[in-house]
Amino acid sequence: MRNLTTASGIPVVDNQNSITAGPRGPVLLQDFHLIEKLQHFNRERIPERVVHAKGSGAYGTFIVTHDISRYTSAKVFDTVAKQTETFLRFSTVGGEKGSADTERDPRGFALRFYTEDGNWDLVGNNTPTFFLKDGIKFPDFIHTQKRDPQTNLKSAQMMWDFWSRAPESLHQVTILFSDRGTPDGYRHMDGFGSHTYSLINADGERHWVKWHFKTQQGIKNLSAAEAVRLAGTDPDYAQRDLFNAIARGDFPRWSVEMQVMNDAQRAAWEARTGWDAFDLTKVWPQGEFPRLPVGILELNRNPDNYHQDVEQAALSPSNIVPGLGYSPDKMLQARLFAYHDAQLYRVGTNHQHLPVNRPRCPIHNQQRDGAMALFNGGSAANYDPVQNGAMPAAGGFGHGDAGWQLEGTAGRYDTRATDDHYTQAGNLFRLLTIDAKRNLIENIAGALSQADATIQDRQIGHFLKADPAYGQGVSAAISRILNRA
Template structure:
């Protein structure tokens, strides 16, 4: 008689026992929340098979709709350099004032399906494809400057709580707050999302942010850490929760299309924050943590250029639906930072597009780097539409004049510190910036924020409510108690949980 090994059981926060998480081959997982990295700050290690398995499976959970950012709108236009920044980067499209680069931008909601409302409370995707002379550069950002999590291993779980319950197929507020109340790093993002910034009136009336930290490298091989910011020229306009609930579900999509159709333009001023690399180790917040911002008082905005959208797509499916963005699309002079979430997205986004559009998605017109010929040894695959390399050599190295690598474009080395392991970021400070943000809100904004959160939390189990309120309490006492009063929970109960 065969005997099966039983998985080790561990205790959950509610005291319940559960099985140890395993890979698809049955091996136990040492951590489901921390990517395997070189040192506490990263970068990520390719040997983290569980992350690859988990994120690759997640990338394929929806066919053919995007797993996230399913509903969107887009437009073509150009980016123009207005200020000298070549001292920071050798990127060709930023080399001189007046230089224009064609772009395509896709806006989107994150959690909803293709038929969902443009005004669900949700971050808005703000993805830009720059068709530069050195290849395509993708800036895959959002309308808010931070994100929910900082470790990509938690990304599939986070998105699952924004989607539908696997049994009822209904949105599940209990799952949403259960995850967040067990992930204190989400507090800053929640404070932004449940303000009226979480329901922008149009895509034209919201800012854009790169969210992650990137590295600029100049011609002298000097490097700087930077963050991207796009400030709308149309001004911020938002809906209240009640207004959003009754708005035209396609209103943001309609506004962008009709505005451009009538001859209008959607415009943003583009800025960067610049941090000398040596200051990354001493800054009071971890500069690679996407749940945090760099304070403007520490690193002021530096103007770079302007982004202008002035042409609608001729065919929505061809240009908007088939548009494929990935943070892996970098150009010389712009490199990835050790940001763990960015490291995970570099793999995940391209992998998702291979699943959704096929291995040759980069050959589709909207994705093709038409300013730069594609030269490599990749062949065949579904939907190969460019001649498949013809009769040219399909291997390297070769003796027949095939393309070769260019050592001059080698990435700048990253100094590694510490041992490999599954670790948290140092300098977490999960509540400080959420508290600072709450303090600058007006009284009207505080009322809207706390009312929005309380309304969303009403159907949630009390234990989860109290746990979440303990996070808000650590950010700002008034913040938590306003929500608690609406929910009928006392300060004594919050303190008892925290003790």
């Protein structure tokens, strides 16, 4: 047994009795061990994430299985059979840190690749779409998923009021309330980068890309009744399932795949469909842009300490390595700022120094000081001297990325009157089996029936535009529920 010490390494003689003035006290302020112990205890919690607060994570390995060098020069893909260390954090989105793993909610799928060119973070969900296409609406949307400021209760009224006024959410709402709305743990669900990103090859050519992670364990979902039961009997169900599977050597795996289109294909597709390829509420049809195999992702190591590795994990979609890039996706552009800013507040100025966040490659910069500066540059200069002589060519983003063409006048553009919010949601509804349609309708009706009649009518109007049977089914189901009540 190791001898107990303070955080400064000073031996602790007695960890059972405070220093007091006589056997009955009072306690003396000079008991530095007691004071340090209480002070640290008061500060053991960092602020929980505003979204994705409840999560699980594990380390793993990405293995390249197919050559995609025609699309990207990223070193992580440069050799078939190459292995790269990864970290993957799963989460629910709207609930607090103590909420149940089985709530009807999207699941976060935040994946880090520790590459030789630095950390590449692909921060997505278990759905290929999202509720919004513009980050300016995101704080308002998340407020509706939290608690009413007066009652401190979750509010169906707030949620459906927002969704019914934002028909762009219809596609994601349909996914959320479908049979896939509550995955059976984290191992039995797919993951998606969701946003459109870039691939840049050695010749500086760009392809737009969407990332897919297809579970090799098979898709499994919970019924609404089973999800509610587990929320009461085992609220940490997904955490327990993931940890125990890895602990017993049953390592979960995902096939890593991608959809790609070049800019000419993008322009032609947009002209034909009227859809924006960078719109996060839309998918790219796989008949036109099939999934291409890339590699295998395996999770094979549980963290030794949850707080150290999972709670303090700080991933951001702004972490892009050479050969990869962003897109004009408005939600992505907002997240490029918001994630890193949230981590500076939540974990601290030097959160990248922590083991789970620290790159596995050498780091050289002039960032210095601040709280918890674990790697503060030693005696090296804390400035970068102005360099004379040849400089990189102007324009582009660097790393071989020449940038993309911009056009138009800067301003706020409202496209709601012309956007098609209904076709893809209707297509999804029509693809469902009869039983799946029934479950979708019943799940929506159960939640929407808790909002007032004006909101119900507004939302049903959106369902009707997606598919008449969709709207009529929800309307009839709500009537049945309210008549029973």
